[in-house]
Amino acid sequence: MKTFDIPYYTSSLPLHVEDKNLKAVLNSRTDTYDAGKSEADLVREALAHPIGTPRLRELARGRQKVVLVTSDHTRAVPSKLTLPILLEEIRAGNPDADITILIATGLHRPTTEEEQRRMFGDAIVDQEKIVVNKAFEDEDFERVCELPSGAELWVNKLALHCDLLVTEGFIEPHFFAGFSGGRKSILPGICNAVTVNENHSYKAIASPYAATGVLEHNPIHEDMVFAARAVNVQFIMNVALNAEKKVIAAFAGDLEQAHLQGVEFVRGLAQCPSVTGDIVVTSNGGYPLDQNLYQSPKAVATAEACCRDGGVIIMCASCCDGMGGTHFEKLIVRGTVDEIDAYLSKIPPKETIPEMWCAQIFSRILKKHRIILVTNYLDHEMVRKANMIPASSPDEALEMAYGMMGRDAEVVVIPDGVAVLAVKE
DSSP states (O other), rough: EEEEEEEEETEEEEEOOOOTTEEOOOOOOOGGGSSOHHHHHHHHHHHOOSSSSOOOOHHHHOEEEEEEEEEEESSSSOHHHHHHHHHHHHHHHHHTEEEEEEEEOEEEEEEEEHOOOOOOOOHHHHEEEEOOOOTTGGGGEEEEETTTOOEEEEEEEEHHOOOOEEEEEOEEEEETTOOGGGGGGGGTTTBHHHHHHTOHHHHHSSSSSSTTTTOTOOHHHHHHHHHHHHOOEEEEEEEEEEEOOOOEEEEEEEEHHHHHHHHEEEEHHHHHEOOOOOEEEEOOTTTTTTTTTTHHHHHHHHHHTTEEEEEEEEEEEOOOOOOOOHHHHHHHHHSSSHHHHHHHSOOOOGGOTHHHHHHHHHHHHTTEEEEEESSSSHHHHHHHHOOEEEEHHHHHHHHHHHHOOOOOOOOEEEEEETEEEEEEO
């Protein structure tokens, strides 16, 4: 008997798997990576030796209006650590810089003050100018250009009318953008709903290149890079994290060069051969990414790569903040999986419904696999309406899965599905 601690909310839940059933355990090697330096030292060193640009303090000289884009409450960016260091670096070059911290929300709800204090610390909230991007407030945005896909690029005015645009984020495998970080701070981060929706259209999401770990020919990634270049992002600082959300590497400098160096670092630790099982157990790595169902496809897509057709995926996500989006909630319960997909497939890119990408991905996976959702917060009847099966613990879910697949079913465990890049050999 093997026991696993599956990340869940701010802690974990136990999972017990008999030796005869356990086929494989997939983990990112970020958890065993030793950087040999403190988190702060890693960030400071990256800023001192940027990739492809001058130091940030040099860029800040003579630049009065500075916008620093950071991530919202759904992301694990360690801003309480990184923001003070970034602000210090900017002010080392220009003590009188007028700095605005712009929280990149994409289509997510606005980040509350309570969440900001948790993310940034009281000192930042009390002393700095902070603005939350609100994608549905059209007056906050200006049209910039047309993207390669044909979508219109609308970006928060603050980013367009500044002297220096800087972003921070973190890099991990992403199930349709290839990897997170870098350009994603702009699109979807600080774009309006019109731009984000079309970037996340049915056609774009359905592309075979819109997949975990894939950047080349990825139409979503290509639009994102174009957008970030179009608004003149002059400096980025991205980090790689382990399961404890601790910084193990930092990359600063040019939008593409620094990001790609970070991508290769993360790929080297996250990539592993996929192993096919009858049952795959995974999670979104706990809070903050497991706070709603809307974020859950991230790990479910990893499990999909390791689950045989007709198999069962057990997804552990607290969903402490509910479904995660009103549009998604309406779409995911509007009928059977086939009915939902048929409806979404007929929607042209310029008429894309907010959050429909999430229903599209769930539908794609549910056509081939049953999903058991382990949650103690989301109403179980709502889970059933979403064509999934509710459970209250990983062990209960595993018993359900054995009932579907047989007592000899092979089980693959991926404790943190977001951190793993499973690749077929």
